[in-house]
Amino acid sequence: MPGLLTRLRDRFTLILFGAPAPALDPSAATETDIDMMRRALSLAQIAAEEDEVPVGAIVYHTESGEILAQASNRRECDADPAAHAELIAMRAAASHLGDWRLSDCTVVVTLEPCPMCAGLIVNARVGRLVFGASDPKAGAVVSLYELCSDRRLNHRIEAIGGVLAAESSEMLRAFFRGKRGNGA
Numbered sequence: 001m002p003g004l005l006t007r008l009r010d011r012f013t014l015i016l017f018g019a020p021a022p023a024l025d026p027s028a029a030t031e032t033d034i035d036m037m038r039r040a041l042s043l044a045q046i047a048a049e050e051d052e053v054p055v056g057a058i059v060y061h062t063e064s065g066e067i068l069a070q071a072s073n074r075r076e077c078d079a080d081p082a083a084h085a086e087l088i089a090m091r092a093a094a095s096h097l098g099d100w101r102l103s104d105c106t107v108v109v110t111l112e113p114c115p116m117c118a119g120l121i122v123n124a125r126v127g128r129l130v131f132g133a134s135d136p137k138a139g140a141v142v143s144l145y146e147l148c149s150d151r152r153l154n155h156r157i158e159a160i161g162g163v164l165a166a167e168s169s170e171m172l173r174a175f176f177r178g179k180r181g182n183g184a
């Protein structure tokens with residue numbers, strides 16, 4: 001009876017760890033979100049070709065679907081520890097809008113944001129976040145921390161995870177496989 005087992009496990013998890021982590025429900029993504037994620041994956045591919053960890057991001061106006069900014073990870077190219085794709089895209093979008101508040105925007109990124117980027121998402125009061133693969137080593141939306149839904153912070157974000165996650169994970173795996181193959 002898998003149904004009963006699942007319910008028992010969920011109950012047990014709730015008792016042990018409190019409220020469950022925000023669910024990764026990729027089915028909540030809109031067609032626009034998925035289209036934007038495809039573009040973000042192309043940007044991630046560009047990063048990989050420049051020997052950067054393949055992560056891509058788009059910021060779009062939620063209502064109109066207009067792309068305000070896009071970026072890929074540039075940490076190596078710029079020798080900048082803060083040059084994560086979604087951080088660059090959020091700053092560019094704010095500059096484009098002439099407003100640091102991104103409440104009317106959706107941030108789409110191929111990998112779960114790290115603490116720095118999730119922090120900026122909160123500070124920029126981003127309206128929605130859509131991400132691809134989870135990052136068990138640095139993810140700060142569902143994996144290690146839940147910064148985007150932490151009630152102690154002054155802003156909470158609607159987050160949808162797992163969108164085209166397989167494509168993103170495969171790109172990251174291939175990149176690190178290649179690195180190991182090169183003896184790096």
Ligand code: ZN
Nearest residue numbers: 084114116117
């Ligand atoms: Zn980051």
